[in-house]
Amino acid sequence: MLVVDYGVILDLNGSAVGFLFEDGYLKDTSGPLGDHEQLRPIEDVDGCLFRGIDSRGLELVLPALIARGPSGALVYNNTPFHVIHGRICTQEHKLAGHIDDQGAIYARDHVTKKHYLKIDPSAQLSTAFSGTKSNAEKWKFDFVRQIPGYRKDKTNAANEIIRYFQDYDKVNTVQKKYVLDSLALWASCGILPIVRKSEGNAGLSSNVKHGAAGVTGVRTGMVHLDKEEFEKEVGYFNRWGTFAVVKPNERLFQYLEVRINLVVAHEFGHQLEFVLSQKTQEKIQDLYDRKKANCNKVHPLPNGYPGQAELVQIDRVVSRVFISGYSRSSWHEYWAEGVAAFSTKEGRQALKQLDPAVHEILHAVIFEPQTVLRPVFHDTIMEVQASFRLGGDFHENILE
Numbered sequence: 001m002l003v004v005d006y007g008v009i010l011d012l013n014g015s016a017v018g019f020l021f022e023d024g025y026l027k028d029t030s031g032p033l034g035d036h037e038q039l040r041p042i043e044d045v046d047g048c049l050f051r052g053i054d055s056r057g058l059e060l061v062l063p064a065l066i067a068r069g070p071s072g073a074l075v076y077n078n079t080p081f082h083v084i085h086g087r088i089c090t091q092e093h094k095l096a097g098h099i100d101d102q103g104a105i106y107a108r109d110h111v112t113k114k115h116y117l118k119i120d121p122s123a124q125l126s127t128a129f130s131g132t133k134s135n136a137e138k139w140k141f142d143f144v145r146q147i148p149g150y151r152k153d154k155t156n157a158a159n160e161i162i163r164y165f166q167d168y169d170k171v172n173t174v175q176k177k178y179v180l181d182s183l184a185l186w187a188s189c190g191i192l193p194i195v196r197k198s199e200g201n202a203g204l205s206s207n208v209k210h211g212a213a214g215v216t217g218v219r220t221g222m223v224h225l226d227k228e229e230f231e232k233e234v235g236y237f238n239r240w241g242t243f244a245v246v247k248p249n250e251r252l253f254q255y256l257e258v259r260i261n262l263v264v265a266h267e268f269g270h271q272l273e274f275v276l277s278q279k280t281q282e283k284i285q286d287l288y289d290r291k292k293a294n295c296n297k298v299h300p301l302p303n304g305y306p307g308q309a310e311l312v313q314i315d316r317v318v319s320r321v322f323i324s325g326y327s328r329s330s331w332h333e334y335w336a337e338g339v340a341a342f343s344t345k346e347g348r349q350a351l352k353q354l355d356p357a358v359h360e361i362l363h364a365v366i367f368e369p370q371t372v373l374r375p376v377f378h379d380t381i382m383e384v385q386a387s388f389r390l391g392g393d394f395h396e397n398i399l400e
Helices: 156-164 173-188 191-199 227-240 263-273 278-298 314-319 331-342 345-354 356-367 375-390
Strands: 003-005 008-010 016-020 025-027 050-053 059-062 071-076 079-084 087-089 095-099 105-109 114-118 127-132 138-143 202-205 223-226 243-246 255-260
Touching: 105 375, 114 375, 156 173, 156 191, 173 191, 173 227, 173 263, 191 263, 191 375, 202 227, 202 263, 223 227, 223 263, 227 243, 227 263, 243 345, 255 314, 255 331, 263 331, 278 331, 278 356, 331 345, 331 356, 345 356
Parallel strands: 202 223
Antiparallel strands: 003 008, 008 016, 016 025, 050 059, 071 079, 071 127, 079 087, 087 095, 095 105, 105 114, 127 138, 243 255
16 A cells, blocks of 8 residues: 655655656656656556546546557647547646547546546547557547538637638638637637527628627527628727727717727627526626616716717716626627627726626636526536637636
8 A cells, every 4th residue: 555645656654656647657666666767657567556636636546447548649629648548648747538449538627527528529629649549559540620611720719710700701811810809718618619509600791780699689599790890890999909989979079988899799799698597697687777777877878869878978988887888778788798898808807897797707607607508508518618628728817
């Protein structure tokens, strides 16, 4: 019986007799483990078994209680791993998952607390393996993500966005970058594919008064963006960034309106609304009602103004109630503008300061989707996010 303390293997006398990495490699062993300085898998020591926890507190059993798999080199979504007896290992000797002899991927996920969460082929990212199967037979395996029109020269996140924005190839380079930047966060964390499968895609149309999927609460699914409005928004964003301060009209020269220049992310926000739980939607409505009541007191609409946007006097822009003037229009627009702002680092910083409650909901959408999405999506989103974490798209610092 030996004890492992933070990787150091100790005998009954408390003397170090080796080191165990969580991916199952031993190094610098002596005593009952045999004298061996080089790395070797735990399977090379007859009868050796480890039971405990890994460096992040998840139960760890080595060798794993799962059928042995291949050994060799694996690239998952352009992220390199080495594989020993099916264990998918990082360069830092962290245990990331398992691959079997048929190419099925299992993620070791610390969020779901699953030792081996099998990834459905619909959520599996591009996979390339070269090595040998568990029976020592030479084996090469390639899996390409099942996305219509998948482009090998693009990242998984970019492919998700191109799949969603069906007119991607019809816009110019600057507009392409605008679309990719607007939706990068949602594609990388796995929310975009969930929304797309549930609600639909987005595309350009002409003479569309509003691209809303949820502005009236009427479910239309597909987002139709007015082409002229889209082109203007791209110009605004490239000139001013996420926010712009504009005059609503010349007559009300002493008033200003704050606008968010992210129409694609805004319309995506309307689609995202439909995958939220009823409780979450009601919470957003309540936040909106309270903010509007406060706005009516501190920033009443000027006489003769025909719109519903929040207008503020020139010296009171930083003390506005809503993240944008348009947010005042309805709770649907309030939510969609929050999603748009959250889509960029600049917008997230402003939203956290001005509307921390909505910022908190959107933070949960990314990191705790099971607390804010409809129950029917819980299993799917957790599996997709586990796959994206394994592939490096979805990481802890994604909001930074």
